[in-house]
Amino acid sequence: MNKQHLQNLIFTFTISIFLVALVSARLFPDVPSLIPPGIPPATAWDAFRNFTGCHHGENYNGLSNLKNYFHRFGYIPHAPPTNFSDNFDDDLAAAIKTYQKNFNINITGELDEKTLHQIVLPRCGVADIINGTTTMNPGTETETTSNGDSNSKPRFHTVSHFTVFPGQPRWPAGKQELTYSFYPGNELTKTVKSVFATAFARWSEVARLKFTETELYYNADIKIGFFSGDHGDGEPFDGILGTLAHAFSPTNGRFHLDAAEDWVVSGDVSKSALPTAVDLESVAVHEIGHLLGLGHSSVEEAIMFPTISSRSKKVVLTEDDVKGIQYIYGRNPSFNGSTTMSSPEKNSGNGGCRVASLWSPSILFPLLTFAFSHLMF
Template sequence: MRIPLFIAILFVLSVPFPSSAHFFPNISSIPPNLLKPNATAWDAFNKLLGCHSGQTVDGLAKIKKYFHYFGYINNSSSNFTDDFDDTLESALKTYQLNFNLNTTGVLDASTIQHLIKPRCGNADVVNGTSTMNSGKPPAGSPTMHTVAHYSFFPGRPRWPANKRDLTYAFAPQNGLTDDIKIVFTHAFDRWSEVTPLTFTEIASYQSADIKIGFFSGDHNDGEPFDGPMGTLAHAFSPPAGHFHLDGEENWVIDGAPIVDGNFFSILSAVDLESVAVHEIGHLLGLGHSSVEDAIMYPTLGAGTRRVELRNDDILGVQELYGSNPNYTGPNPNLTPSQESDTNGAPKFGLSWVHGFLLVVGLFFAAFIEI
């Protein structure tokens, strides 16, 4: 049967186009012309250092836009002023509380240093409610888990009980080598070690539960990639299973430290496994944590490689799925919460998509421009 041309065109336009990604075995293998020095993002904030309520300083409007992007300012207007008003002070205090900073309401040095760290791109505050520290009930509250800091998406979406062996596949157009695929295998293994979930690679991209691909620019999910050192990756909450990475990044397969420091000190090099482990947490239903060494902590400081699950990550994912019978760590006998499983079409362009944003340098310049 022939398919009408306009239907075929619509189908093609609805399918993301994988890109040819840039992979390097290690930092030393990246051509020098692709490496950029670590940007001194701190310099752009010099005139904002110490800003407080009541002041008017050029650049504060960009700070407001940044907080609006991550949910701290619930305002549909994009016409932000340079006034340090009550709205900005409230947003700043919530941000400081979420990230375990002193809640001074002032743009002090420690806060600015934190603002320029690489971070995950989904909002910390959803519909006016923080999913991190400041959104938690007091310890001992009937609605509070005894361990404080992991979080879930609204409605606690998770994979249904009959889906414990999840399949994943890679976009065939990417032509990924075994060396690259094994990085994702290792990332999945970190989560299967502590849950009853297993992850099996299959050949069929269309039928896989989790679809992994490297894409460039607008790839029809409402969250276009923006080239090197902008949005690194994003993933959807369960059971959508979409996991997209920016093919224009310089992805490093072996993130072992070199010489005096880690490759993260080079602005344009990205550790593939660190991003993969974090985004798989989102694919399983985890939100962000306020525990600084947890995989699900929103920022990834310069000079770090974060791939090991911490207790907070483990407790969070086990609350959704229970424990792997062979796991001998904390609370091995947890069972999943008695919540309904959710159905799951991806909600493209909404808060269900989660991206890993590198805020240092180029990304933050788009907000600040000072």
């Protein structure tokens, strides 16, 4: 290798890295060879499976992490002044019972296999119980009002099994058309953006709402972006699976997705070579529900149910979802009671796309190949 060739290699590789660095998140085809055969991927909450059969009143190493999980999603409302203990105490038992009620599991207060199987599923990062004033599984219509007392709890409604955020935040009544935009640093393709357009259309089909994409990210009502780890909103992402995305209630408009996930954009997600494949549209439809003011539902078939398994697809609004969004915004006059987009849709996803880090092997290998090709020829 002569000096000129070496200089060409360094220059080509540097330029390639620079071009990739301009994009904080890229989408690339599924690369099944990167997944070791027969080895299940480590996910955020796998260790919780070890607590199957743990008993009240005893100590178990790492149980404090499970308490942090329940605190994060609203089941233990108040954190201790220091750290959670590893003791299986009354607060944990009560949290488990409420969780089991919300997820339609036999209420025992014990960490049985079915409960822990539900706990470790990928899920939305929005809490199931917010400020102690909401519940996923109301079953009946309830209302709390201030009655002129500014110190009382905010007004909160639940009808059927859908829920809304405390105070029932919504986009202003006179603002039926909302704009949305994508974080410029992600440089998403038209194909990826079209997935979000379809997800928005599912809600506008049934309610008095319209959604329009704009290039003006910082002026948009809804701001969508893929981010990794701690990204500055107080809700850090945790890597593969775990929490997939989160969105804020009206009129905040922020919608963030975990860039570490294996996001499937099109095709049959159930056939993806990646066991960690997550259907992008399914997550988008769910998070848009939060952007519009809906909380979580205990109806497992509903879009607003908090969890979704990897390699599965759920994009069709159920009756519970429709009732919820129409309760807030009213019915789309053109809606005839059945969604035109709800033709039979199975779990799907041949291969997939994911948001990759800059140093992913799938990016570095093509760059090295490109550099050496210029060196050799």
